[in-house]
Every structure is written in C-alpha cells, then in structure tokens.
Amino acid sequence: MNSDVKKYIENNSINPLFLVGDSFEVLRSIPDNTIDCCITSPPYWNKRQYANGGIGLEKDYRKYISSLIAIFMEVYRILKPTGSFWLNIGDSYKNKNLLNIPWRVAIELTDNGWILRNTIIWNKVKGGLDNSTDKLRNTYEPLFHFVKQSKGYYYDIDCIRNSPKSTKVVNGAVVSATGVSGVRYKRKIELSTELTEEQKANAYAELEKILKQVQSGEVSDFRMVIRGAQRTTHSDSEKVSGRAKELHEKGFYFLKYNSKGSKPGDIWDIIPEDTQGRKVHFAPYPEDLCKTPIILTCPPSGIVLDPFVGTGTSCFVAKQFRRKSIGIDIANEYIDIARKRCGCLGNEQSSLPVTED
Template identity: 25%
Template sequence: MNKIICGDAIKKLKELESKSINMCMTSPPYWALRDYGSTVEIIWDEPPQERNDPATGCPHFWKEKIKKETKLQAGNPEFQRPWREEASNTSSSQFCFLCGAWKGQLGLEPTFDLYIKHLCDIFDAVKRVLRDDGTCWINIGDTYGGLKGGGPDKLEREKRGIQWKDKSEKFITRPPKANVPDKSLCMIPFRFAIEMVNRGWILRNTIIWYKRNCMPSSVKDRFTVDFEYLFFFSKKKNYYFKTQYEKASEVSIERYKYGWDGNIDRDYISGPQNHLNKHLGKEENRQKLIEQGRNKRTVWTINPQPFSEAHFAVYPEELCETPIKAGCPKGGIVLDPFFGSGTTGIVALKQNKKFIGIELNKEYIEIADKRLKPFLEQTKLK
C-alpha cells in the first residue's frame, strides 16, 4: 500500500477508492510565497463536461491579462465568478477566454479567494476518500498584503529551516492582488477554515505550532512571527481519536496532591462549582496524572527541522507525530495530497502505519523516494 502517486491531486484522488483512507496529514503550498516552476502548472476550474471528457473539451484560449470590459463576461455565467472580477487587472496567471478556466500553480492564484477555492476543492476530493471516522489535519500559513513576494523575509525563511538549490524554484517577486490593505495579514488560515466548515467539515481544534528557536525578523514595525496554524477537522461527528497526553506541570500535580483548593481533606471545589466531578482529586487520578500526564493542549512547542535537499518547506517530523498517533490506528492509511519530500510517509512508517502520497513535482518524488527507502526496507523486514 505504501506508495507515491505522481500527478494532480484532484485527478489522482478520483482514482482512489471511496472511504478507504483513515486520515489526512498535509501542508499545502502557501499563497503568494513560492514559484515552483512551470512544470507544476495545471488547469483549474474547467466546466464539468471538459474534466470528464478532455478530448471534446475546450481548446482553451489563454490570455494573461483579463480586462473588465471584455464582452465574454457579460453573456457567459461562468464569467460571473466573484474571484474573476477581482483578478481582472493581474497578469500573474492565465484565464481561458472561452470557458473561464485558470492555468497556473497552486499558491500563485491572482487572489487569495481563488487560492482558497482551489484548496477546498482538493479537500472535497479528500473527503470522498476518507472513511466516515476519518480526520484531516492541515498546516497552513498566512501572507501579508501588498508586500514583495507576500511571504516571509530572509530571516523568517531561515527560521523555518528553508533552503533551496534549484533557481527555477524561487520566492515570487511580484505579489498577486490581495483585497486587504498593504502590510495587513490576509487572514488566509481563517478564511480557509471558514470555507472548509461551509463545505461540511467539522473544525475540532485550531492548534498553534509554536517555534521556540525561531530566528529574529528583520522587519522594524511589527513583532516576530513565531508560530503557524494546524487545523484539525473531522468528516463526521463521531470519528477515530486516540487521546494524547503531555507531561503535567509541577503546579498541576501539586494541586491534585492537596485537593482543588489546597485542602488535602477535600477533593472537590467548594461553592457552586462543586457539581464538577468530586472524584477528580482521588489518589488514583493523582497518580495517573503523574505517570500518564494531562490531556494534550493545543499549543505545541516544536522547533523547525532543517533539511538539506532542494525542497523548500519541510515541516518537522514531530509536527506529524501527534496527529498520526491520534488519528490513525495501527495498520491504517495516512494520506498526504501534497507529499513533497515525504515527511508524512516517514512518520507513518515509524508508527507501523501505511501511507499514500500525491505529488506533482517529479523532483520532489525523487527526494521522497530516497528518504523513504530505508524505512520501507525496515518495514519489509518486519
């Protein structure tokens, strides 16, 4: 089952069996941050009949700059999409005059609305292949409006452990249009999460990935950003989840040891709050807290993990460990539709679980194959 599929995520997800995946763990390309080159450009938003039968579909007439006065916008309902008017003055992408499709790479859409639409279209396809008890965990970052490249400055890239060697893959130098004031955060993670909920996903947690050892920022008029978001969605109200624990603080242990209000003879809160479980202070629960820890919180301190290969944004293995432990049973399948250099697959294999990765960039697949090889060999030996 462990495999990497090369191709467009939406198309390749259609080839997977419905309700066959236990969980999804991934980090999509961030908006307005990097140009991965023309080899990863695909056609988006084609009318359904064209997607079903490309041979008889639109021949596509591409034009970089779509002017508002074009007559096609008036008579064709396909051209009334709200993101199309917002994008009409940009030349960073191509729209088809005939059918309204857009050609480009995920993350370089002319507006963040179109980017979020494309992301959510992909996760609609993910939802189909998820089991009804499946979950989806998505790491996504924000962008500043009106800034050159839209993404992090040099020092902020260093704090993520970002390195690159291939000059065909670069940070963009001309930002797409953002309908927010210059220098304002675009709030992309939250806009994305809201649209996911609008499409039927259940948002269970917003997790903060806090990076203790982040590099200082070179900007002078705001604070250094030292965190990213990890959204935890479920497909249904009832889903597989194995509770995870973390070490309890000494203060918490002492509180349990002496009772809620410092009185060792009383195991519950006095006053109107005593409807809470009065057994919380019993000795067995105190001991359990010491040995097992407390339920894991939603701020995770995880340092970035440098990576020497050409792939830019490699999230650390530790960021994947807890979601995969919590969301996938042993022998289950973890999906990553933006597989990149294969970190999700490595963590899945380490936990005796299987993986399916989808990646459009063939060079990244070569990197992932190289990284996964020793772990796959160990799996065969078992």
C-alpha cells in the same frame, strides 16, 4: 479506481506509495471511504516558486483558496467516517495586509460539512528572520484538526498522554503529586457555614473515598470544590454548568485527574525543519508536527494520506509508526527524494504517474 492505489490497499507493505500528478486529479481516482487520516501542508500562497509550478502561484489569493477547497472536499469524500484531516497552512501578506488565509480556508471548510475539533498553534520557537520595522515577527502557524462526524472518529488519546507524577506518603498521609493530602479540604468542610451537617458528612466520606483512589493509583490527582470556599470551575449558572448544579445540590464536587496522565494542550512548541543544505525543497515541515496527529487519529492498520507530500515528511513518519501511507506531488524530483528518504527504491510502482482502470 487508480490501479496502483488498489494494489497498495490490498498488500501488507508499510512502504509508502508515492504518486506523481495534480492532487485534485489523483484524489478523484481514489474511491470513497478509503483513507483513515490525512495530514498535509500545501504550498503557501505567493511565497515560493516550487518545482513544476502548481498551487500557490495564483494571482488572486481567492483563487488559491477555492483550489484548496476543491482538493479538500475530495479528501472529505475519500476519508472514512472514522477518519481525521489535519491541515497546516501559513498566511501571506498583500499590500502589507495580513490576509488570514488559514482562517478563511478553515471557515469555508466548516461551511462545506467539515467539523473543526481543534486549532493547534504551532509555535516555531525561533521563527525566521524578519527585517520589517513596522510589524512583529511571525513565529506561529495553525494546525487544524477536522473530522467528518462529531462522534465515533478514531482518537487514541491515551497514546499521547503525559506520564502522571507519582503520589507519595508523608507522615502516614497520602499526598498527591501536587501536594494534596486532604487536610486542607477537611478543614474547609469543618469550617463551612454553607454546608448542612448531612452535606458535611457526605463530603468527608467522599473525600476519604477519593484519597483511597489516589493511594491505589486509580486517580493521579484531584481538586475538591466546596460551596462558599471556591467558585465553580466554569460557570455559576446551573443552566449551562453541571458543576454549578452539583455544587448547589451536594455542596461540593471533585475534579479528578486521569491516572494515565494529562492530555496535551493546543499549543505545540516545535522547531521547524532545518533547511540548511537542502537545494530543492524549502518547506519547514517538521517530522514532530506529524507524529502526534498520526498516532492519535490513524489506527495501526490504517492509511495516511498527504496530497502535497513534497519530500515525504508525513509518509516517513507514518512508516516509523508502522502505518501505510500515500503521498501525492506534482513534482517528480520531490517524489524521488521522498522515495529515497522512505527506503522505497525497490517499489517501482511508486514512481509512476497516475493511471486509471
């Protein structure tokens, strides 16, 4: 086991630990089930010459992919069963052919045991300059969320919910944030030719109950789907949709909005980090891309890992949210920048090459 890592795990400091070395070799020195969350953006294939060379300079993109897979399977080994792995990776062209490298990597990882829970589209909003006259500008990159097990991984969805809008009372009636008062639904129940009298009575009673939940704040908003008045939300087949079965048996169902707010979608508008004025590292990896994954999937007492840490963005964000973190990079000069950025000047062990007991 790497002695620096062992000491770091045992201490209480939230200052990041930075290790210089080849990611694959350093990861091999870390024991199984040690890391809570890994988030990284490796060098893209055939895009730039990074300090000290390293991955991304292979002549064949297939060799690049196989090198990444080997590294990420080491991540799989050292990640706790409750952990998450977030991968941002960009694409490349060869002979004008877009290679689909991110998707090739993601598919091979799932073929090797990883479970892909989400593909987030990072919309860069402005993107980079592109002088090509025979293709569109590339303004997005994927961010993949992988886990080791389908259930039981750490996921604090409430910490990233959007604040719900408030209900209000209009002329004595409770009105939801989107203007739902129940009057329109009562009218639809009354006029329904598909509901029995018993089903109508049940629908009125359930509607009154949910309106009280809105008034008390237990439910922030809702939709009522009534047989014959609206179609089912997802499918009309009772074999594949529980909603369709409920509609058939009861004649109605409700969609309730969480009182803590809605959860974000899988398209994130984040402007890339400004590269002006930087002379040694040019990856546009923004802090905002790291914030949600870290607070969402790393417990407060957990450890974040970045095996391609560069100038320390992920570790800097982890420290902001009081998480411990480990950053690995092959370039001493990047590690020095990362240490200064994260205020680790007094942590002499973080600048040492990797050693083993």
